[in-house]
Amino acid sequence: xxxxxxxxxxxxxxxxxxxxxxxxxxxxxxxxxxxxxxxxxxxxxxxxxxxxxxxxxxxxxxxxxxxxxxxxxxxxxxxxxxxxxxxxxxxxxxxxxxxxxxxxxxxxxxxxxxxxxxxxxxxxxxxxxxxxxxxxxxxxxxxxxxxxxxxxxxxxxxxxxxxxxxxxxxxxxxxxxxxxxxxxxxxxxxxxxxxxxxxxxxxxxxxxxxxxxxxxxxxxxxxxxxxxxxxxxxxxxxxxxxxxxxxxxxxxxxxxxxxxxxxxxxxxxxxxxxxxxxxxxxxxxxxxxxxxxxxxxxxxxxx
Amino acid sequence: xxxxxxxxxxxxxxxxxxxxxxxxxxxxxxxxxxxxxxxxxxxxxxxxxxxxxxxxxxxxxxxxxxxxxxxxxxxxxxxxxxxxxxxxxxxxxxxxxxxxxxxxxxxxxxxxxxxxxxxxxxxxxxxxxxxxxxxxxxxxxxxxxxxxxxxxxxxxxxxxxxxxxxxxxxxxxxxxxxxxxxxxxxxxxxxxxxxxxxxxxxxxxxxxxxxxxxxxxxxxxxxxxxxxxxxxxxxxxxxxxxxxxxxxxxxxxxxxx
Ligand SMILES: Cc1cc2nc3c(=O)[nH]c(=O)nc-3n(C[C@H](O)[C@H](O)[C@H](O)COP(=O)(O)OP(=O)(O)OC[C@H]3O[C@@H](n4cnc5c(N)ncnc54)[C@H](O)[C@@H]3O)c2cc1C
Ligand SMILES: Cc1cc2nc3c(=O)[nH]c(=O)nc-3n(C[C@H](O)[C@H](O)[C@H](O)COP(=O)(O)O)c2cc1C
Ligand code: FES
Numbered sequence: 001x002x003x004x005x006x007x008x009x010x011x012x013x014x015x016x017x018x019x020x021x022x023x024x025x026x027x028x029x030x031x032x033x034x035x036x037x038x039x040x041x042x043x044x045x046x047x048x049x050x051x052x053x054x055x056x057x058x059x060x061x062x063x064x065x066x067x068x069x070x071x072x073x074x075x076x077x078x079x080x081x082x083x084x085x086x087x088x089x090x091x092x093x094x095x096x097x098x099x100x101x102x103x104x105x106x107x108x109x110x111x112x113x114x115x116x117x118x119x120x121x122x123x124x125x126x127x128x129x130x131x132x133x134x135x136x137x138x139x140x141x142x143x144x145x146x147x148x149x150x151x152x153x154x155x156x157x158x159x160x161x162x163x164x165x166x167x168x169x170x171x172x173x174x175x176x177x178x179x180x181x182x183x184x185x186x187x188x189x190x191x192x193x194x195x196x197x198x199x200x201x202x203x204x205x206x207x208x209x210x211x212x213x214x215x216x217x218x219x220x221x222x223x224x225x226x227x228x229x230x231x232x233x234x235x236x237x238x239x240x241x242x243x244x245x246x247x248x249x250x251x252x253x254x255x256x257x258x259x260x261x262x263x264x265x266x267x268x269x270x271x272x273x274x275x276x277x278x279x280x281x282x283x284x285x286x287x288x289x290x291x292x293x294x295x296x297x298x299x300x301x302x303x
Numbered sequence: 304x305x306x307x308x309x310x311x312x313x314x315x316x317x318x319x320x321x322x323x324x325x326x327x328x329x330x331x332x333x334x335x336x337x338x339x340x341x342x343x344x345x346x347x348x349x350x351x352x353x354x355x356x357x358x359x360x361x362x363x364x365x366x367x368x369x370x371x372x373x374x375x376x377x378x379x380x381x382x383x384x385x386x387x388x389x390x391x392x393x394x395x396x397x398x399x400x401x402x403x404x405x406x407x408x409x410x411x412x413x414x415x416x417x418x419x420x421x422x423x424x425x426x427x428x429x430x431x432x433x434x435x436x437x438x439x440x441x442x443x444x445x446x447x448x449x450x451x452x453x454x455x456x457x458x459x460x461x462x463x464x465x466x467x468x469x470x471x472x473x474x475x476x477x478x479x480x481x482x483x484x485x486x487x488x489x490x491x492x493x494x495x496x497x498x499x500x501x502x503x504x505x506x507x508x509x510x511x512x513x514x515x516x517x518x519x520x521x522x523x524x525x526x527x528x529x530x531x532x533x534x535x536x537x538x539x540x541x542x543x544x545x546x547x548x549x550x551x552x553x554x555x556x557x558x559x560x
Contacts, residue, residue, distance in 0.1 A: 020530070022533075024531055024532060026529040029529060029530045029531050030529065032306040033306065033308060049559075053542055054543060056538065057523060057535075057536050057538065057543075058523075058524055059536065060524055060526050060534035060535075061351075062353075062354055062355050062526075063354070064352045064354070065352075065354055065431055066354060067354060067355060069532065069534055071480060071533045074533050074536070074543055208400070219352075225420075258304060261310060266526075268527070268531065269355060269356075269393075269526045269527040269528075269531070269532055270355065271308055271346075272308065272397075272529065272531075273308050
């Protein structure tokens with residue numbers, strides 16, 4: 001049996017396959033389709049301090065090999081998460097990670113403090129890269145000083161595993177990764193969606209209510225791979241890779257480029273059983289290549 | 304009702320008229336319970352620039368034969384590709400999805416109004432509602448006789464009425480112009496509708512004015528179909544609701560119409 005286990009900071013993941021935030025709900029929505037305990041981790045829906053209705057419909061446009069979304073962090077707020085959702089999902093035998101969002105540094109800190117109380121949430125993913133909200137979100141993730149400031153403030157109040165999710169909508173993602181590493185991030189995850197747009201030629205109107213939205217799916221995979229490779233070469237902390245992963249081969253490519261774990265996002269919409277198939281596919285690949293541990297795969301790109 | 308991702312075998316693909324096709328699909332395992340208003344999300348393979356699945360309401364289920372029937376209207380590339388599928392191919396589906404219409408009670412007197420491919424869940428409901436066909440009234444609207452969807456085998460389940468915009472079949476005009484709608488509306492205890500947005504809104508508003516029970520089936524754009532992407536939301540009186548999991552069936556009282 002190959003060993004798929006991987007350690008990120010102080011956390012042992014049973015395998016490197018995780019579900020990406022905003023594409024798997026709270027896990028329970030897809031429990032009919034797959035055994036969640038077979039996954040390395042689940043990053044649940046983006047959470048904010050207060051309830052958010054999100055952006056107006058239409059929020060989605062199909063694109064060649066992908067889709068644009070403009071959900072805008074619709075969620076019922078952290079109090080609802082703690083009272084109603086956490087009790088239902090806390091005993092799923094995998095790491096449950098909460099995706100943390102805010103408009104101000106104070107929001108991020110207050111939300112993190114609330115999540116710090118929860119025993120069964122061993123890590124948070126700080127989202128400084130949401131392209132679909134007016135304030136905060138991506139604004140924090142596109143300059144080094146603001147990324148440093150938010151990570152520094154959150155690090156002070158959070159001692160568990162701190163993952164920072166990076167935006168691809170920057171000139172040099174490696175610089176941002178180094179900036180958040182310098183403030184104590186334990187890992188970086190990338191990429192969030194790329195800012196895009198869709199136009200209806202007949203009506204001459206934008207397809208999305210917000211005009212622009214975030215592009216995901218196979219369309220962004222080459223960009224995501226490139227960024228994972230650049231960040232892997234720039235920082236010492238482990239990298240979580242994502243962007244258009246549809247099958248085990250895609251996941252393996254990200255690991256070769258330097259990802260310690262990978263997250264499966266939009267692929268879930270097409271086939272929610274895919275994440276477990278990727279776990280199995282990874283094991284088969286490692287057997288075929290006579291690898292004992294996933295660490296042999298991570299960053300093994302031979303240039 | 305556990306949701307599953309499953310390959311179904313296309314048994315039959317029958318063209319009803321220019322744009323409408325009946326697809327009969329067979330499951331390798333017993334079909335789980337499916338009620339009128341519920342839908343399946345279909346993968347369209349080998350089609351250029353089609354990435355997401357496409358949702359289609361269930362028109363009928365035969366539990367014995369393990370088949371599901373869909374009514375597919377050509378709208379764009381995905382639906383077109385699906386109607387070109389040849390019997391014998393496997394089609395990946397996710398099912399059953401969404402909430403069904405509220406089934407009527409014994410002494411209900413119901414009006415079902417379908418427009419375009421929206422007739423699918425209406426016919427399924429007529430068949431499954433369990434009422435005396437005397438008390439089931441089905442009003443079907445189309446642009447013209449050439450778009451009209453006529454499926455004889457459902458005729459025994461109710462009284463059928465037709466409208467076409469050009470008058471080529473039944474009453475000329477919209478469904479809301481038909482006498483069964485204009486003159487008899489208050490005789491019905493429940494109204495159900497599925498079809499173009501404008502049609503459902505017109506019906507829904509009249510039902511609201513007359514304080515009649517009315518359920519509509521929405522067709523918002525979907526990415527996943529099972530409640531994880533939050534792309535399909537409808538702005539209801541209780542905030543954004545997912546059409547794929549909280550719907551597609553909604554009571555008009557809950558909508559901001
Ligand atoms: C719950 C539900 C039940 C449905 N039931 C049926 C049915 O029984 N029979 C049937 O023929 N159609 C049904 N539809 C509509 C069907 O899903 C769309 O016609 C189909 O997705 C169009 O895909 P396309 O690739 O042909 O169109 P595209 O080329 O993608 O787009 C063409 C047009 O179709 C519209 N469209 C695209 N995707 C959707 C979507 N997900 N929902 C609504 N409109 C869309 C777009 O607004 C566009 O104007 C249903 C939709 C929903 C949400
Ligand atoms: C509908 C949708 C909602 C998303 N919501 C979030 C979110 O709340 N927080 C977040 O950090 N990323 C969110 N993302 C981004 C994904 O987690 C992921 O970074 C991105 O989609 C790229 O991966 P993919 O191509 O595999 O989907 C969302 C993506 C989609 C498609
Ligand atoms: S289509 Fe994804 S939540 Fe409804």
